[in-house]
Amino acid sequence: MSWTQEKIRNFCIIAHIDHGKSTLADRLLQMTGTVDMRNLKEQTLDTMDIERERGITIKAVSVQMRYTAEDGQEYLLHLIDTPGHVDFSYEVSRSLAACEGALLLVDAAQGVQAQTLANAYKAVDQSLEIIPVINKVDLASADVDGARRQIEEVIGLDASDAILTSAKTGLGAREVLEAIVKRVPHPKGHPDDPLRALIYDAKYNTYRGVIVYVRVVDGMMKAGQRVMMMSTGTKYEITEVGIFTPEMQPKPELGTGEVGYLICNIKTLVDTKVGDTVTDAVNPAPKPLPGYEEVKPVVFCGMYPAVTTDYNELRDALDKLKLNDASFEYKADSSDALGLGFRLGFLGLLHMEIIQERLEREFDLTIVATMPNVAYRVTKSNGDIIVIEKASQMPDQAEIDQVEEPYIEADILCPTEYVSAVIELCKKKRGQHVNVTYIDARRCMVVYHIPLAEIVIDFYDKLKSYTRGYGSLDYRLIGYRAGELVKLDILLNDEPVDALSTIVHRDNAQYVGRALAQKLRKLIPRQQFEVAIQAAINRRIIVRETVKAVRKNVTAKCYGGDITRKRKLLEKQKEGKKRMKQVGTVEVPQEAFMALLKVNEESER
Amino acid sequence: MMYNPIMFAVYIHIPFCRTRCAYCDFVSDAIAGGVPDEYVAAVCREMSAFEGPDTAGSVYFGGGTPSLLTPAQVARMLATARRRFCLDAAEITLEANPDDLSRAKLEAWRDAGVNRLSIGVQSFDDDVLRYLGRRHNAAAAQRACEWVAESFENWSLDLIFGAHPVDRWAATLEQARALAPPHVSAYGLTYEAGTPFEQRSADAVDDEAWLALYQQTEEALPGYDHYEISNYAMPGRASRHNLVYWHNEAYAGFGTAAYSFVAGVRARNLLRTRDYLERPGVKAESLVLTEAEVRVETLIQHFRLREGLSTEAYARRFGRRIEDDFGTALDSLKARGLLAEANGRLFPTREGFCLNNEIGLALVGS
Ligand SMILES: Nc1nc2c(ncn2[C@@H]2O[C@H](COP(=O)(O)OP(=O)(O)O)[C@@H](O)[C@H]2O)c(=O)[nH]1
Ligand code: SF4
Numbered sequence: 001m002s003w004t005q006e007k008i009r010n011f012c013i014i015a016h017i018d019h020g021k022s023t024l025a026d027r028l029l030q031m032t033g034t035v036d037m038r039n040l041k042e043q044t045l046d047t048m049d050i051e052r053e054r055g056i057t058i059k060a061v062s063v064q065m066r067y068t069a070e071d072g073q074e075y076l077l078h079l080i081d082t083p084g085h086v087d088f089s090y091e092v093s094r095s096l097a098a099c100e101g102a103l104l105l106v107d108a109a110q111g112v113q114a115q116t117l118a119n120a121y122k123a124v125d126q127s128l129e130i131i132p133v134i135n136k137v138d139l140a141s142a143d144v145d146g147a148r149r150q151i152e153e154v155i156g157l158d159a160s161d162a163i164l165t166s167a168k169t170g171l172g173a174r175e176v177l178e179a180i181v182k183r184v185p186h187p188k189g190h191p192d193d194p195l196r197a198l199i200y201d202a203k204y205n206t207y208r209g210v211i212v213y214v215r216v217v218d219g220m221m222k223a224g225q226r227v228m229m230m231s232t233g234t235k236y237e238i239t240e241v242g243i244f245t246p247e248m249q250p251k252p253e254l255g256t257g258e259v260g261y262l263i264c265n266i267k268t269l270v271d272t273k274v275g276d277t278v279t280d281a282v283n284p285a286p287k288p289l290p291g292y293e294e295v296k297p298v299v300f301c302g303m304y305p306a307v308t309t310d311y312n313e314l315r316d317a318l319d320k321l322k323l324n325d326a327s328f329e330y331k332a333d334s335s336d337a338l339g340l341g342f343r344l345g346f347l348g349l350l351h352m353e354i355i356q357e358r359l360e361r362e363f364d365l366t367i368v369a370t371m372p373n374v375a376y377r378v379t380k381s382n383g384d385i386i387v388i389e390k391a392s393q394m395p396d397q398a399e400i401d402q403v404e405e406p407y408i409e410a411d412i413l414c415p416t417e418y419v420s421a422v423i424e425l426c427k428k429k430r431g432q433h434v435n436v437t438y439i440d441a442r443r444c445m446v447v448y449h450i451p452l453a454e455i456v457i458d459f460y461d462k463l464k465s466y467t468r469g470y471g472s473l474d475y476r477l478i479g480y481r482a483g484e485l486v487k488l489d490i491l492l493n494d495e496p497v498d499a500l501s502t503i504v505h506r507d508n509a510q511y512v513g514r515a516l517a518q519k520l521r522k523l524i525p526r527q528q529f530e531v532a533i534q535a536a537i538n539r540r541i542i543v544r545e546t547v548k549a550v551r552k553n554v555t556a557k558c559y560g561g562d563i564t565r566k567r568k569l570l571e572k573q574k575e576g577k578k579r580m581k582q583v584g585t586v587e588v589p590q591e592a593f594m595a596l597l598k599v600n601e602e603s604e605r
Numbered sequence: 606m607m608y609n610p611i612m613f614a615v616y617i618h619i620p621f622c623r624t625r626c627a628y629c630d631f632v633s634d635a636i637a638g639g640v641p642d643e644y645v646a647a648v649c650r651e652m653s654a655f656e657g658p659d660t661a662g663s664v665y666f667g668g669g670t671p672s673l674l675t676p677a678q679v680a681r682m683l684a685t686a687r688r689r690f691c692l693d694a695a696e697i698t699l700e701a702n703p704d705d706l707s708r709a710k711l712e713a714w715r716d717a718g719v720n721r722l723s724i725g726v727q728s729f730d731d732d733v734l735r736y737l738g739r740r741h742n743a744a745a746a747q748r749a750c751e752w753v754a755e756s757f758e759n760w761s762l763d764l765i766f767g768a769h770p771v772d773r774w775a776a777t778l779e780q781a782r783a784l785a786p787p788h789v790s791a792y793g794l795t796y797e798a799g800t801p802f803e804q805r806s807a808d809a810v811d812d813e814a815w816l817a818l819y820q821q822t823e824e825a826l827p828g829y830d831h832y833e834i835s836n837y838a839m840p841g842r843a844s845r846h847n848l849v850y851w852h853n854e855a856y857a858g859f860g861t862a863a864y865s866f867v868a869g870v871r872a873r874n875l876l877r878t879r880d881y882l883e884r885p886g887v888k889a890e891s892l893v894l895t896e897a898e899v900r901v902e903t904l905i906q907h908f909r910l911r912e913g914l915s916t917e918a919y920a921r922r923f924g925r926r927i928e929d930d931f932g933t934a935l936d937s938l939k940a941r942g943l944l945a946e947a948n949g950r951l952f953p954t955r956e957g958f959c960l961n962n963e964i965g966l967a968l969v970g971s
Contacts, residue, residue, distance in 0.1 A: 528941055528963065551812035552819075554961040556792040556835050558909060559850050560616060561864030563902050564871055564892060570905075570962070570969040577966070 003076050005187045005257040009180050010078045010215065012095055014120055015105035016113035016472070020135040023167035024105060024176070025063075025079060031173050032065035032077070034245065062201075062213060062259060063246040069181045077180060078259035080200065080215075082119070087348025089476070090295050091201065093122050094275045097291055098200040098215035098259060101129040101184030103176065104151065108134045108142035108164075111443070112150045114413035118474030120155045131179050132162035138169055146442075154413075154439045187217075187257030195219035195227065195280040197254075197262075198289050202272040204323040210266035211248070214278060215259045217289060222253035226281035227264065230288040231273055235281045236264035269326035297329050297345025298406065298477065299352055299372050299456045300389045302499060303359070304341030306366035306579055306590065311340050317363035318342060321355060328355055335392075337499040337583040338368060338593075343389060346372075349456045368581050368590045370499045374453045377404040377480050391501035394487045397538045403503075404480040406452040409434065411445060412463065414471040419444045421466040429454035429462075430483075430505060449478065453503070457596070488513050490520065491534040491541075492586045499583075499593055512596070514543045519595045521545040524588055531586050614663040614849040615690065617648060617682060618860030619671040620878050623704070627738040627801040628768075628794060632862035633669040634878060643882060644860075645678045649685040651859045651874075651885035657867045658855065661690040663846035664697045666719075672701035676713030683718040696721055696759075696845040703749035704741040711756040722753050723761040723790075729780040730773040737768050737794075750784050759842060761788035766818045767810045768794045774818050778825035787842035791822045792835045816959065832911050834958050851910050853903040859885075869894050896923070900930060905965045908944070913952025927951070934971040938964055 015021040061081040068074045082095040096102065102123045106112055123130055134147045144164060151159035163179060165172030189196075201213040214221075221227065221241055228235045242250040243260040254260045266272055274295070277288035305314045318330050328351065333343035346352040352372055359365050375389050379401040388394055394403075410431070414422050419436060423446060426433075431448035438444050450459075455475065463471045486509050490500035500520075504512050513535030520533045524547050531547040555566060580587040620633045621640055664686055666674065679699065686692060698721040699714055711722070726746045728734050734742060741749075753760050762781055766774050781789060793815055796806035810818070822837075829837035833851060836844065849856050858864045861881040864873050872891040875881045894902070900923055907914035919927040927935070935951065938944040943957035943964050957964055 528943075528960065548812075550960065550963070552815045552959045553963055554793075554834060554959055556795055558906070559847065560856065560858060560866070561871065561873055563850075563853075563906060566965065567898065567902055567905065567969060570965045573966055574970045 003255060003258065005189065005191075005255075007073065008076045008078070008187055008257040009101065009184045010080065010099045010187060010257070010259055011101040011103060011180055011184050012080045012082050012099045013103045013105055014082070014116055014123060014130075015103075015135075016107070016110070016116045019105050019107035019110065019113075019116075020167040021081070021105055024103075024133070024135060024165065024173070025081065027167050027170055027173040028077075028079065028177060029063060029065060031170075031177065032067045034063065034065045061246060062244045064243045064259065067177055067181065070178060071181075075181050076258070077177070080259065087346075087351045089118070089122075089474075090293060090347075091274055092119055093126075093291070094198070094200045096123050096126050096128060097275075097289075098198055099128060100187060101131065101180065103133050103180075104130050104155070104157070105133045105135050106147050106151060108136050108144050108147045109139050111143070111147055112154050112413070114411055114445075114472030114474045117154060117413060117445075118411060120157075124155075124157075129184050130157055131176075131183055132157055132159045133165055133172075133176060134159075134162050135165050135167055137164045138166040138171070149440055150443065154443065154445075189216070189218045189256040191219065191256040193218040194283045194285040195221055195225075195278065196285045196289055197221060197278040199272060199274055199276045199278060201274060202269055202326070204269050208263055210263070210269055210272050212262050212264075212266070212272055212278070213259075214254070214262055216254050216256055218256060218285065219280065220253055220255045221262060221278070223250075227262075227278050228281040228284055229271075229273070230277040230279055230284075231292060232271070232276075234271060236266060238262050238264045268323055270322070272326065295327055295347065297327075297347060298452060299346045299349055299374060300343060301346075301352060301372040302333060302335060302338065302341055302343055302370035302390065303330075303356065304335065304338040304368045304370075304499075304581075306368050306581065308339050310365055313363065314342065314359070314365055314367070317359050317365055318344075320363075321358060325355070327351070333390075335370075335499045337497040337588075338370075338581060341368075345389070349460075366579060366590075368593055370593045371502055371596045372456045373503065374406050374451075374456060376485065376503060378402075379404075391487055391503045392498040394501075394503060397486070402482050403485040404482045405485060405503075407449050407478050407481050408452050408455060408475040409478045410448050410450050410455070410473060410475045412448070412471055412473050413439075413443060413445050414467045415442055416444050418467040418471060419446060422446050422463070422471060425459075425462055425466050426450060429459060449481075450475075451481075451483065452477065486537050488516070489536045489539075490516065491532075491536060492524075492583060492588070493529075493532050494534070495584050496536075497583055497588075500595075502596055509537050510542060513537065516595055517543045517545040520592055521547055523592045523595060524586065525580075526550040527587060529585065612854060613658040613661050614665065614846050614854070614856040615652075615661045615686060616665050616667060616846075616856060616858040616860075616863055617652075617671075618667055618858065618863040619644075619669040619674060620861040621673055622668065622670045623673070623702075623740060624738075628797065630797040630800050631669060632876060636673075639675060640673050640678060642678070644878065645674075645681055647882050647885040648682060648859050652682070652685050652689050654886055655689060655857055655859075657857060659690055661686070661692055661857075662695055663849065664692065664695055665846040666699040668700055670702050670705065671699050672705035672710075674699075676710065676717045679714055679719060680717035698723055698761075698844070698846055700725060701749075701753075702741065703746040706749040706752060708752050708756070711752055715756055720757070721759040721761070722757045723763060723788075724750060724753050725763045726750065726781070727763060727765045728768065728773075729777045730770075732770055733765075733768045733773060733777070736770075737765065747780070750786070754784060754786070759787055761790060761844065762786040764789065764791045765794050766791055766822060767815060769808060771810055771814065771818065774821060775825070778822060782825055787839045788844060789826060789829065789837040790835055791837065793819070819959065830911070834909050834961060848910075851906045853899070853906045869896075869899060900925075901968050904931065904968050908951075908953045908957065908964050909961060911952060913944075913950050915950045917949055931968060931971060934967045938967050943967075 013021045063079050065077040067077050080095050082092045132151045148159040151157050163172050163175045196218040197214040197216045203211045223238050225238045240250050240263040241254045242248050275292040279285045305311050327347050329345040330342045334340050375387050378386050380399050381401050412422050426448040429450050431450040434447040436446050484506040485503050486506050488502050488504050489496045517533045517535045530549045533545045534541050535543045580589050621636045622633045624635050697719050699719045700723045702725050729743045731743050796802045826837045831837050832843050855867050861878045862876050870893050872888040875889045916927050945954050
């Protein structure tokens with residue numbers, strides 16, 4: 001039996017990390033008797049280690065609840081948990097598109113944060129009904145009026161009827177459920193139209209293949225049905241449809257307005273595009289649902305096995321990860337310095353860190369990663385335009401007409417006392433001022449256009465330290481802009497090391513080159529021969545540092561039992577050496593390839 | 606020069622000193638009087654109960670400060686040793702601190718059976734001796750050495766370089782050479798972790814200064830064979846005892862914290878004398894070495910020696926070809942100029958002496 005749309009409510013929770021989203025969701029599940037606390041925790045634990053450790057959601061979690069409201073009627077509520085990081089903002093927008101309403105959850109002690117703001121704006125753009133919820137009112141530091149004022153002034157929503165909750169004690173949870181029933185509009189799809197379902201997420205399951213998370217907008221879907229992906233025209237037969245409780249529970253069909261999953265014979269996530277429309281293959285809809293975009297990687301880096309012989313293992317690991325995460329790209333690449341490896345593309349820096357960590361943890365591989373960089377667009381003197389994804393692809397200076405780099409618009413929300421610090425940071429990062437708005441007496445929104453290259457390096461961390469943790473950031477790409485960009489090369493014993501080349505702004509080149517050379521001098525251990533480290537801009541050497549040779553490394557005495565200790569020590573050192581990469585004759589530690597990050601950190605001190 | 610391997614050696618640890626020197630990481634306690642008879646008795650008990658080889662080519666009283674032993678105590682331990690081991694033609698060494706010596710004592714030890722004396726002079730400079738926290742002064746050291754030379758044909762002088770003031774090293778070397786000791790050990794000062802000197806590691810000389818001092822040492826001892834990284838000997842006077850270690854041969858260690866290496870097992874006695882006295886011979890740490898570990902250690906140790914290791918000796922000892930076991934590492938070490946090969950022997954170069962740990966690093970896990 002399908003539910004009538006009048007009884008269905010689809011909603012999500014927009015919240016900043018730690019404002020209590022999970023706790024509130026637990027409460028709602030508990031109150032609707034969907035699941036007891038313990039089961040829910042297990043479900044949450046099913047997520048990746050990295051998500052849990054960092055307190056972010058990368059993959060959407062969905063759950064269906066049945067709630068008998070005060071009006072005596074039973075309603076079907078679908079909670080769609082959205083990813084919680086700016087790297088995944090497209091996924092967020094698709095999750096929102098699957099809903100009619102959103103709870104805007106604000107920590108009464110912390111107030112509105114940039115991420116919340118950005119997502120709230122997205123929800124407003126998509127005409128979602130937004131229900132403000134002020135959480136943690138049990139805290140002594142709770143400032144309910146302040147939070148309310150911020151919601152009104154910052155987001156421009158009426159917060160007079162904001163629900164006050166303590167997800168911890170359960171206070172206000174029933175009111176939240178009632179508000180969802182009363183205020184969130186029910187879906188208004190067309191049951192008799194051809195099927196249109198929005199893919200808002202997808203997961204790979206080893207046993208079942210790809211599980212597609214869908215919201216049925218028009219028509220209905222059931223097992224056995226032939227369906228088509230509208231972006232590609234690929235056809236499949238559905239083997240199973242069902243709902244999340246939060247475990248997967250098969251159902252005969254999913255009706256108009258419902259949220260659930262479908263399984264057909266999709267082997268890899270690459271064939272499942274978030275934002276795509278699923279339609280009936282026999283009786284297709286004339287038009288897909290709006291808003292579909294191909295997500296493109298914006299940050300790139302090289303990853304090489306620390307031990308060359310691990311190349312095949314690295315490739316297998318990437319193949320496997322790709323099954324779970326279609327949004328990163330990789331292709332075989334080689335570096336003179338690092339040998340055979342891969343060039344990877346990511347949605348953002350966090351995304352990159354996650355992939356790297358998973359490679360090391362889940363596949364026990366030691367990876368040498370190169371500095372992350374963005375893609376540059378180079379117009380050559382002969383008019384050709386090329387896009388380069390690594391510095392070593394940069395043509396000779398003489399052949400270059402102009403170099404363009406991607407820019408983002410950054411929205412930074414911070415307490416007023418940090419405005420000048422934030423502006424200073426944005427300027428340092430080559431930002432162009434757009435505007436500063438005083439949102440209320442205490443908070444400001446600083447908007448800057450900043451090269452993405454500056455953001456990928458360490459902007460988040462910097463922002464946190466410049467604002468004592470109070471600043472928050474959201475951004476979106478706004479296109480390419482020309483800049484005075486040059487290639488900075490590093491030479492070890494006169495040999496350029498491609499993996500250490502970077503593209504920097506001309507004004508910073510001297511400084512970065514110097515700092516990088518100094519940093520490398522500290523990182524590269526002394527070896528039997530002297531190591532010369534040089535930085536060069538357009539082949540002109542701007543700085544030279546040397547790592548002096550080890551002339552003496554000997555234990556003066558070695559009698560009786562000393563040998564055991566000595567062998568152990570040597571074995572340990574040998575282990576350490578495994579994390580080194582042989583570049584020509586020079587042994588270079590992995591960290592060296594990330595040295596630029598450190599350079600930026602130190603320049604702040 | 607070929608050294609006849611001594612198949613087996615006995616080490617006796619005397620874990621007592623008058624006072625502790627700030628740089629020293631040997632196991633030893635400061636005591637006021639002499640070595641307790643109780644300790645001597647425990648060592649004798651341990652020795653009598655020892656299971657293993659019956660012939661020893663060396664007995665070595667090391668410390669700590671073995672010169673705190675009375676001649677009677679030395680005689681007692683040697684008598685026990687003779688009952689347990691055949692010591693015919695054995696080298697019997699006693700380590701001594703200059704401030705403990707007298708002509709009479711030296712003669713008495715000799716009569717008790719000691720035939721080699723190793724004297725811990727360290728320096729002939731009062732400032733350096735003070736820096737090291739040694740009890741004796743230069744004049745006492747000079748006098749003690751003269752007495753030792755009178756009583757012993759076979760004796761050794763211990764020196765330390767790199768201690769402050771560093772630039773007095775030449776004078777110490779000169780004074781040492783004038784005494785014509787048959788054997789000299791010259792160690793670079795190490796700021797060992799866990800000693801009071803650890804805090805002073807900023808004093809350590811840099812590589813260049815160390816090399817200069819090392820070279821100075823070699824040049825000041827022209828008639829000597831620089832047979833090991835830190836050791837110099839007149840012909841036939843290399844320390845037979847220490848060669849057992851460097852050849853990675855078997856040895857038994859008696860006394861507090863002493864190490865033994867018998868039948869592929871390296872084991873240590875209890876670390877504290879009070880525990881040792883209760884349970885002499887009980888092992889606190891016992892490591893059964895794999896054949897592969899023994900092979901690596903054998904190489905590492907041999908490459909401390911000028912003579913290195915003959916490929917044939919390796920094959921005889923392990924029944925395998927050294928090239929099969931270590932080929933790549935050895936080739937790279939030769940390419941790096943740390944090892945050389947001639948007449949069927951692999952041996953460290955001069956640079957290989959100074960970078961011995963690099964050799965070890967290349968060999969472990971290969
Ligand atoms: N005092 C108090 N703490 C809460 C409340 N809601 C959540 N928390 C705590 O805030 C922290 C973050 O909550 P969580 O639900 O994990 O936040 P999320 O990151 O938004 O999912 C946890 O330690 C919760 O126990 C509340 O209403 N009152
Ligand atoms: S150097 Fe010799 S005398 Fe000084 S504490 Fe160490 S063992 Fe004792």
